[in-house]
Amino acid sequence: MSEQERRPEDDGQDFANAAWSIPSYLLAGMAIYGGGGWLLDRWLDTSAFFPIGVVLGIVLSVYLVYRKYGR
Amino acid sequence: MSALTVLADDQFKAPSPDELFTFTPIIPGVDWFTKPVLLALLSSVVVIGFCWAAFANPKVVPRGVQNVAEYGYMFVRDQVARPFLGKDADRWMGLLLTLFFLVFLWNIMGVIPILQFPVASHIAFPAVLAISIYVLKVYLGVKHQGAVGYFKNMMFPPGLPKPIYILLSPIEFLSNMIIAPFTHAVRLFANMFAGHMLLAFFSMVGFWFLFEKLTPLGATVGVIGVVMTIIFTAFEIFIQFLQAFLFAMLASMYIGGALHAEH
Numbered sequence: 001m002s003e004q005e006r007r008p009e010d011d012g013q014d015f016a017n018a019a020w021s022i023p024s025y026l027l028a029g030m031a032i033y034g035g036g037g038w039l040l041d042r043w044l045d046t047s048a049f050f051p052i053g054v055v056l057g058i059v060l061s062v063y064l065v066y067r068k069y070g071r
Numbered sequence: 072m073s074a075l076t077v078l079a080d081d082q083f084k085a086p087s088p089d090e091l092f093t094f095t096p097i098i099p100g101v102d103w104f105t106k107p108v109l110l111a112l113l114s115s116v117v118v119i120g121f122c123w124a125a126f127a128n129p130k131v132v133p134r135g136v137q138n139v140a141e142y143g144y145m146f147v148r149d150q151v152a153r154p155f156l157g158k159d160a161d162r163w164m165g166l167l168l169t170l171f172f173l174v175f176l177w178n179i180m181g182v183i184p185i186l187q188f189p190v191a192s193h194i195a196f197p198a199v200l201a202i203s204i205y206v207l208k209v210y211l212g213v214k215h216q217g218a219v220g221y222f223k224n225m226m227f228p229p230g231l232p233k234p235i236y237i238l239l240s241p242i243e244f245l246s247n248m249i250i251a252p253f254t255h256a257v258r259l260f261a262n263m264f265a266g267h268m269l270l271a272f273f274s275m276v277g278f279w280f281l282f283e284k285l286t287p288l289g290a291t292v293g294v295i296g297v298v299m300t301i302i303f304t305a306f307e308i309f310i311q312f313l314q315a316f317l318f319a320m321l322a323s324m325y326i327g328g329a330l331h332a333e334h
C-alpha cells in the first residue's frame with residue numbers, strides 16, 4: 001500500500017498484527033526446523049540436528065518478523 | 072459443590088481439576104447434558120434475548136436496554152471491528168458483537184453466584200468458536216484473493232530475497248494455518264481454566280479454615296483465603312472481560328487478514 005492510501009487505522013492495525021503474530025511465528029519456526037532436526041536425528045541416529053534445528057528456526061523466525069514488521 | 076464431599080480427611084486438600092471440571096448429567100441417562108452445556112445454552116438465550124430487546128425496535132434516543140447495548144456495540148465497533156476491518160467493519164458487526172457478548176457471558180458465568188462455572192474452561196466450547204472463525208477465514212481468503220492468491224499472499228510476503236522463501240514459507244504456513252487457530256482457542260480456555268482453579272482454591276482455603284476446622288492459628292489463614300477470594304474475583308472479572316475482547320479482536324483480525332492481503 002502506498003503512503004497516500006494509508007488510512008489512520010493502519011498504524012494500530014500493523015502494531016496489533018505484529019504483536020499477535022510474533023509469538024506464533026517463533027513457535028512455528030521452532031516447531032518446523034526443530035521437528036525436522038529431530039526427524040533427521042532419528043533417521044541418522046545422531047543427536048546434534050534437533051538443537052541446531054531449534055536455533056535455526058528461531059533465527060529464521062526473527063528474520064521473518066524483522067523483515068515483515070521491523071521497518 | 073462436589074469438592075466439599077471429599078474432605079472427610081482431617082487435612083486440607085486443594086480442589087483438583089477432576090473435582091472442579093467433571094460434572095454428572097443433570098438428567099440421568101442424557102450424558103451430554105451437563106452444567107457447562109446448560110450454561111452455554113442459557114448464555115445463547117440471554118444474548119439473543121438481550122439483542123432482541125435492545126435492537127428489535129430501536130429508538131432514535133436510546134433508553135433502557137438499548138442504551139446499554141449501544142455502549143457494547145460502540146465498544147466492539149471502535150475497538151474490535153474498525154481497527155482491523157476499516158470500511159468493512161459495519162458488515163461484520165453482527166458476528167463480532169454476538170461473539171463478544173457470548174464469550175463474555177460464558178466467562179462471567181464463572182463469578183455469578185450459584186452458576187459459578189466459566190463455560191470456556193471446557194476446551195470444546197472455545198474450540199468450536201475458533202474452528203468456525205478458522206473456516207470462515209479460509210473461505211473468505213479463497214473468495215477474496217483466489218485459492219492460489221490466498222496461499223501465495225500468506226506464504227510469500229513481498230520484499231524478501233527469493234532463495235529465503237524456501238526457508239520461510241513453511242514457517243508462515245504453520246503459523247497462519249495451524250498455530251493461529253490453536254492459540255485462538257487455547258488462550259481463552261487456559262485463562263478461564265486457571266482462573267476457575269484459583270478462585271476455587273482460595274474460597275476452599277477460606278471455607279476450610281474458618282468453617283470446617285476453626286483454630287486460632289488457622290483463622291488467620293482462613294481470613295487471608297477470603298480476602299484473596301475477593302481480590303481474585305475482581306481480577307477475574309477483568310480477565311474475563313479482557314479474554315472476551317481478545318477473542319473477538321483476534322476473530323476480527325483474522326477476518327480482516329482474509330479480506331485484504333497483507334502489505
